[in-house]
Amino acid sequence: MTDAGHAGAPPLTVDADGGGSLVLRFAGRWTLETVRRLDGELRAAAERPAERMVIDASGLSGLDSAGAWVIRRTLDRAEARGVATDLRDLPDAYRPILDKAVIPDPSAPVVPQAGNPLLAPLEHAGQAVVEGAVVARNLAGFFGYTLVCLAGVILRPWRLRVTATVAQMEATGLNALPIVGLLCFLVGVVLAYMGALQLKQFGATILTVNLVGVSVLREIGILLAAIIVAGRSGSAFAAQIGTMKVNQEVDALETMGLSAIEVLVLPRVIALIVVMPLLTVWADAAGLLGGAVVALFLLDLSIAQFLTQLKAAVQFWDFGTGLLKAPIFALVIALVGCYDGLRVSGSAESVGRYTTRAVVESIFLVIVLNAAFAVAFAEIGI
Incomplete structure (x- = not known):
C-alpha cells in the first residue's frame, strides 16, 4: 500500500x-x-x-x-x-x-467480472437486439410527437418558420442536384453497358432500353437519391442539432419557451418531404440520360429510337412508384437525423457517434422500406 x-x-x-x-x-x-x-x-x-x-x-x-x-x-x-x-x-x-461524479449503482464493482467467452457472442447479439428495440420504440414516439407538432402548425400556419424551411429546401434539394445527377448518370451508364453486353449474346440488345427504363424508374432512381440524401442531409441534420445540444442552444430555446421540434425539426422534415420527389425526378432523368448515351454510342440507336422503345417499355406506375416512395423515405431520413441529433450529449465525440448512427440507421430503414414497397407493389399488381 x-x-x-x-x-x-x-x-x-x-x-x-x-x-x-x-x-x-x-x-x-x-x-x-x-x-x-x-x-x-x-x-x-x-x-x-x-x-x-x-x-x-x-x-x-x-x-x-x-x-x-x-x-x-x-x-x-x-x-x-x-x-x-x-x-x-x-x-x-x-x-x-x-x-460531476455520479453513482448510479454504488454496489457495482470497479473491475467488471469476466464473462464466459463462449456466451459473449450471444450476449452481444442479445444486447444489439434490445438496443434496436429501444431505438425503434423511441423513434416511434418521436415520430408521433412530431406529427402532433405538425398538426399544430397546420392548424396555426403562422407558427411555421418559412425562412428556415426555405433555407433547408435550398440546402437539401437545390445544392444536392449536382451530386445526385452525376451519380445517377454514371449508374445509368454502367447499368446500360453491362446489360447490353449480356443481351448482345441473345441478339436482344434493344431490350437494354427496357432494362434501363424499368430499373431506373422503379428502383434505382429513388433508391440512389434516398441514399445520397441520407448520407448528405441526414448526417447534416444530426451534426447541426447535435452541435447545438453540446453548446446548450437547444436548452436555451426551451428556456425561452420555444419548442425544439417546431424550431429545429419541422423545417427540416417539411423541406425534405417537399424536395425529395423533385430529386427523384431529377435522378430518374439523369439515369435515363446515362442509358441513352450508351444506347447512342454502343447500340447505334438514335435518340428517337431510344425514346420510342422507352415509351413502349415503361408504364405510368413504373415512374409513379418512385414518387410514392419519395415522401416516405424523406420523412424517415429527416426524423432519424433529427432524432439522433437531439440524443447528442456531453462532447464533440458524441456528435460524431450519433451522426454516424443517423446515416447508418436511415440508409438501413430506407432499404428495408424499399423492399417492403417492392413486395407490396408486386402483390397489388403495380
Missing part, C-alpha cells in the same frame, strides 16, 4: 480515534490503476462502524474520474448508513471532477 508519487506516503490510510470518528487519508495519485488495487480495501474501510467519517484529501496529487467516483461512493455509502461525513482539504483543482 505504497505510492512513490507522494513522497512514499501510502495512498490510503485508515485511522480510528477514540471519539468514534473514522479518518480516511487519501494520498498520491488516485487514478484508475490505484482504484483497481485498493477498491476492496476502501469498501471494507467504508463499512467499519463509526459515528463520523472524515476523508482527508490534502495529500492528493492527482485525481481522475475513477478516483472521484470511489470518493463519492464512499461518502454516499456512509451517509446511507446514517454516518456523518466530512470531506476535508480537497484541492480546488479536483473539486469539479468530484462534483
Whole structure:
C-alpha cells in the first residue's frame, strides 16, 4: 500500500480515534490503476462502524474520474448508513471532477467480472437486439410527437418558420442536384453497358432500353437519391442539432419557451418531404440520360429510337412508384437525423457517434422500406 508519487506516503490510510470518528487519508495519485488495487480495501474501510467519517484529501496529487467516483461512493455509502461525513482539504483543482461524479449503482464493482467467452457472442447479439428495440420504440414516439407538432402548425400556419424551411429546401434539394445527377448518370451508364453486353449474346440488345427504363424508374432512381440524401442531409441534420445540444442552444430555446421540434425539426422534415420527389425526378432523368448515351454510342440507336422503345417499355406506375416512395423515405431520413441529433450529449465525440448512427440507421430503414414497397407493389399488381 505504497505510492512513490507522494513522497512514499501510502495512498490510503485508515485511522480510528477514540471519539468514534473514522479518518480516511487519501494520498498520491488516485487514478484508475490505484482504484483497481485498493477498491476492496476502501469498501471494507467504508463499512467499519463509526459515528463520523472524515476523508482527508490534502495529500492528493492527482485525481481522475475513477478516483472521484470511489470518493463519492464512499461518502454516499456512509451517509446511507446514517454516518456523518466530512470531506476535508480537497484541492480546488479536483473539486469539479468530484462534483460531476455520479453513482448510479454504488454496489457495482470497479473491475467488471469476466464473462464466459463462449456466451459473449450471444450476449452481444442479445444486447444489439434490445438496443434496436429501444431505438425503434423511441423513434416511434418521436415520430408521433412530431406529427402532433405538425398538426399544430397546420392548424396555426403562422407558427411555421418559412425562412428556415426555405433555407433547408435550398440546402437539401437545390445544392444536392449536382451530386445526385452525376451519380445517377454514371449508374445509368454502367447499368446500360453491362446489360447490353449480356443481351448482345441473345441478339436482344434493344431490350437494354427496357432494362434501363424499368430499373431506373422503379428502383434505382429513388433508391440512389434516398441514399445520397441520407448520407448528405441526414448526417447534416444530426451534426447541426447535435452541435447545438453540446453548446446548450437547444436548452436555451426551451428556456425561452420555444419548442425544439417546431424550431429545429419541422423545417427540416417539411423541406425534405417537399424536395425529395423533385430529386427523384431529377435522378430518374439523369439515369435515363446515362442509358441513352450508351444506347447512342454502343447500340447505334438514335435518340428517337431510344425514346420510342422507352415509351413502349415503361408504364405510368413504373415512374409513379418512385414518387410514392419519395415522401416516405424523406420523412424517415429527416426524423432519424433529427432524432439522433437531439440524443447528442456531453462532447464533440458524441456528435460524431450519433451522426454516424443517423446515416447508418436511415440508409438501413430506407432499404428495408424499399423492399417492403417492392413486395407490396408486386402483390397489388403495380
